[in-house]
Amino acid sequence: MKEFTGFMHGVNLGGxxxxxxxxxxxxxxxxxxxDFAVIKSWGLDHVRLPVDYNLVEEDDxxxxxxxxxxxxxxxxxxxENKLNLILDLHKTAGYSFDAGHGxxxxxxxxxxxxxxxKLWENFARRFANAFxxxxxxxxxxxxxxxxxxxxxxxxxxxxxxxxxxIRALAPTVKILVxxxxxxxxxSVKDLDPPYDSNIVYNFHCYDPLVFTHQGATWIPKxxxxxxxxxxxxxxxxxxxxxxxxxxxxTTFDAFDPAASLDQNYFETIFAEAVQVAQQRGxxxxxxxxxxxxxxxxxxxxxxxxxxxxxxxxxxxxxSAWSYRQMDFGLSDARLDDVRSELLKYL
Numbered sequence: 001m002k003e004f005t006g007f008m009h010g011v012n013l014g015g016x017x018x019x020x021x022x023x024x025x026x027x028x029x030x031x032x033x034x035d036f037a038v039i040k041s042w043g044l045d046h047v048r049l050p051v052d053y054n055l056v057e058e059d060d061x062x063x064x065x066x067x068x069x070x071x072x073x074x075x076x077x078x079x080e081n082k083l084n085l086i087l088d089l090h091k092t093a094g095y096s097f098d099a100g101h102g103x104x105x106x107x108x109x110x111x112x113x114x115x116x117x118k119l120w121e122n123f124a125r126r127f128a129n130a131f132x133x134x135x136x137x138x139x140x141x142x143x144x145x146x147x148x149x150x151x152x153x154x155x156x157x158x159x160x161x162x163x164x165x166i167r168a169l170a171p172t173v174k175i176l177v178x179x180x181x182x183x184x185x186x187s188v189k190d191l192d193p194p195y196d197s198n199i200v201y202n203f204h205c206y207d208p209l210v211f212t213h214q215g216a217t218w219i220p221k222x223x224x225x226x227x228x229x230x231x232x233x234x235x236x237x238x239x240x241x242x243x244x245x246x247x248x249x250t251t252f253d254a255f256d257p258a259a260s261l262d263q264n265y266f267e268t269i270f271a272e273a274v275q276v277a278q279q280r281g282x283x284x285x286x287x288x289x290x291x292x293x294x295x296x297x298x299x300x301x302x303x304x305x306x307x308x309x310x311x312x313x314x315x316x317x318x319s320a321w322s323y324r325q326m327d328f329g330l331s332d333a334r335l336d337d338v339r340s341e342l343l344k345y346l
Contacts, residue, residue, distance in 0.1 A: 001274060004200065004283045004317030006084045006136060009346055010046040011039060011330060012288060014322035017070065018050040018090035019098075027055075027070060031324065033077050038331065039323065040081040042343050047083055048287055048319040049074055050090035050144065053119065057093065061115050068126060075130045075138070084131075086176065086319065087123060088141040088287065092116050097145035097182060107154050116143075116158070117165045128170035140166065141176040141202060141287065149180045149187070156192045163195045176285060178202040183287065188273040194282045201277055204288040205307065207269055208261070209247070210240045212303070215294040216327070221246050230299040231260045266310040274314050286311065286318040290328040297335070301342050308345035320346050 016031045039047060049071070056067035071087070078085045091097075093115055094106030106112045123140065131137035142162055146155050159177050166175060175198065179187035183204040191201055206212040213219055214228045222244050232240075235257035241247050254268055277284040289307060291300045304320075311318050321328050329335075335342060 001278055001315045002283060003315040004285055007046050007086065007139065007285065007317040007319075009044045010048055010084075010086070010317070010319035011042075011044055011346065012048045012050060012319050012322040013074075013324075014050050014326045014328075015324065016050075017055045017067075018052040019326070020052075022052075022054050035323065035331075036077040036081045036083060040083055042346070044346065045084060046086065046319070047078065047323075048086040048088055048141070050088045052091040053089070053093050054091070056122075057115075057119065061093065063122065068122075071127065072130065075127065078137075079131060084137045084139075086139045086141055086287070087127060088144055088176075089116075089119070089123075090144040092119070092143060095143070097147055107151050107158075113158055113161075117162050120162050121165055121169060124166045124169040124173070128166075128173045139174040139176055139200065140170075141178075143178075144287075145178065145182040145204065146180045147182060152180050152187075152190050155180065156190075160192060160195060163199070167196070172198055174198045174200055174283075176200045176202040176287065178204070178287065185269055185273045188284075189276045193280055197281070200283040200285050201273070201280075202285050202287045203273060205269075205286050206289060207251070208237055208241065208265075209245050210237060211261075211295065211299075212291045213245070214292060216292055219245060227294070227296075230295075230303055233258055233260055237261065263306050263309060266307050267313075270310050270314060270316075274316075284314070284316050286316055288321040289318060290321040290330075292327050293329065293332065293334060294327075297338055301338060301345070304342060304345035318346075 013031055020026050056064050075085060092106060094103055094109060094112035096103040127138060142159055163175055177191060179191050181187045183202055185203050188201055188203055211228050211230055215224050215226050216222050217224055226244055228240060234252040234255040238252040291303050320330060324331050
């Protein structure tokens with residue numbers, strides 16, 4: 001499969017312009033200019049920039065010019081460090097992947113959908129040619145993590161309409177589209193065929209969830225002190241996925257219950273999405289992947305090694321979650337002694 005040139009090795013800037021308290025202090029201090037030099041020194045080629053609509057819109061949809069200026073400044077810092085950028089709309093008015101944000105109505109509201117289209121037209125006018133005019137250094141990611149499968153049909157239609165609106169202003173910029181179940185691998189097949197040759201299918205991979213999210217307080221059945229070794233048997237994975245994550249462990253039915261997780265796991269779960277992408281002639285990109293900071297460090301490094309092998313084998317670009325804090329921080333002090341080893345697998 002063709003590689004996603006310029007977007008093969010990246011990191012998310014989560015928690016800066018999204019999933020935050022939207023204060024000037026947060027915007028000014030959580031990520032700074034110096035961080036882009038650090039990211040470049042890690043050998044990465046791009047950043048994924050999650051942005052909530054709150055950065056650039058008031059509640060009534062009025063635009064906040066200072067928010068757009070902050071995105072422009074981020075692009076400038078990327079240019080200075082020869083980093084490319086994916087602009088990810090992480091939350092739009094009326095929809096968020098996190099129900100706790102209290103956003104609702106987007107998929108049933110033509111008005112909210114029109115607001116979404118107009119915001120993307122605004123992004124396209126301002127940023128599609130913000131690098132060198134070739135549209136090769138910036139990509140647009142329409143919306144982060146559609147959740148419910150019932151949204152599939154309407155989301156495909158919304159995405160197509162939005163792409164058409166963007167194309168009138170930015171004919172060649174690459175546009176990333178993810179599917180339901182939080183951009184799952186299993187839902188890639190249900191995306192519409194690509195609108196044109198500059199569409200990228202986007203998925204997220206935190207599999208197996210019971211390992212990457214061990215002790216995660218936001219998973220209802222997960223207790224904070226739960227720990228789970230990476231090399232556990234598939235039978236234990238299946239049991240604990242249901243017990244701690246509330247999900248049936250059907251993913252593991254393809255494996256010998258007595259065997260332990262290895263490289264074949266990622267090859268197996270990637271297979272369908274890779275095949276779909278090849279058949280449709282579309283690039284494949286993993287916008288988020290990572291391991292919670294509660295997992296032991298040797299297991300964390302091994303997980304990154306295994307998933308990286310499959311990314312590299314199939315030419316899949318990716319962006320790890322996340323650069324700082326957010327329960328997955330790659331720049332956090334806990335990784336100082338092993339970061340050089342971990343960076344081999346980003």
